[in-house]
């Protein structure tokens with residue numbers, strides 16, 4: 001993608017059209033539409049967001065379509081968000097910092113022109129060098145006037161994009177950044193906040209927690225972090241410096257190494273939430289991010305088991 005070559009999704013969002021979407025990378029199918037008239041280029045024809053049935057019925061993905069001339073489209077738009085969305089924009093970013101957080105997660109600090117405008121919990125698209133397509137990564141910091149974008153990125157075994165980012169992105173390297181995107185961002189409110197992070201879901205949950213604790217108000221954050229083994233506990237250092245008077249941290253290890261000490265919860269992170277909270281689940285606003293099985297387990301817990309109103313749940317799936 002080059003600057004000025006908008007996808008249909010980005011052009012719509014930039015124009016303030018409430019086009020439905022989740023992942024922006026062809027994985028979820030939320031941005032489906034029908035092309036009634038006109039011509040579009042398809043960026044990734046095998047994108048898993050479309051089923052064979054969708055393809056037979058002429059459906060397309062707005063995040064994988066680039067209009068070649070005026071088009072007539074059919075799409076069911078979403079009700080507009082209460083808060084005006086921040087229009088995404090593509091920009092050339094430079095790597096200005098990188099450090100290891102766990103054996104398979106690094107923090108990447110990028111510098112881009114202009115202000116870093118996003119809401120805590122949102123994500124941006126990065127274009128890994130030499131790899132087809134974009135990858136979604138959530139910001140771990142707060143919006144700022146200096147143009148700093150911080151991401152926590154997990155190296156996925158066999159994953160083309162994350163492997164390329166780990167192999168090539170050293171300080172001084174440049175890459176295309178496009179954002180912000182995402183609905184799972186921090187909302188204003190009075191209720192205390194629950195953040196549930198699985199693995200690299202740590203990034204957006206850190207941003208949400210930082211956002212809450214930067215407010216003048218009194219709401220507290222209950223932060224639940226799910227990791228696999230003791231070797232990953234270094235991730236907890238990312239929470240250092242957050243106001244301990246308004247933050248409680250709970251950690252679960254899903255596969256602790258029996259040869260190393262661990263007195264905390266053994267199992268999945270969602271199992272800890274209800275027993276650890278001082279009040280009933282519907283007294284909180286819930287934010288969660290991580291691998292799809294974790295997000296589904298938290299959804300099941302909150303929506304089905306405890307009937308927490310949907311308006312109190314905020315998440316983007318890492319499809």
Ligand SMILES: Cc1cc2nc3c(=O)[nH]c(=O)nc-3n(C[C@H](O)[C@H](O)[C@H](O)COP(=O)(O)OP(=O)(O)OC[C@H]3O[C@@H](n4cnc5c(N)ncnc54)[C@H](O)[C@@H]3O)c2cc1C
Nearest residue numbers: 027044132133136137138153154159160161162200318319
């Ligand atoms: C909203 C959201 C936020 C996320 N935030 C984070 C985060 O903060 N930290 C983190 O580590 N991970 C995050 N992820 C996951 C991340 O985007 C990648 O899926 C992950 O790094 C694996 O990418 P990969 O290239 O290594 O693996 P691969 O298996 O090679 O790629 C998987 C991803 O790339 C897309 N893709 C694959 N091939 C193509 C192609 N030819 N053209 C276009 N797209 C293609 C797929 O849709 C899929 O999203 C997030 C995902 C989403 C949807």
Ligand code: FES
Nearest residue numbers: 024028029049063
């Ligand atoms: S937003 Fe286009 S497939 Fe997910």
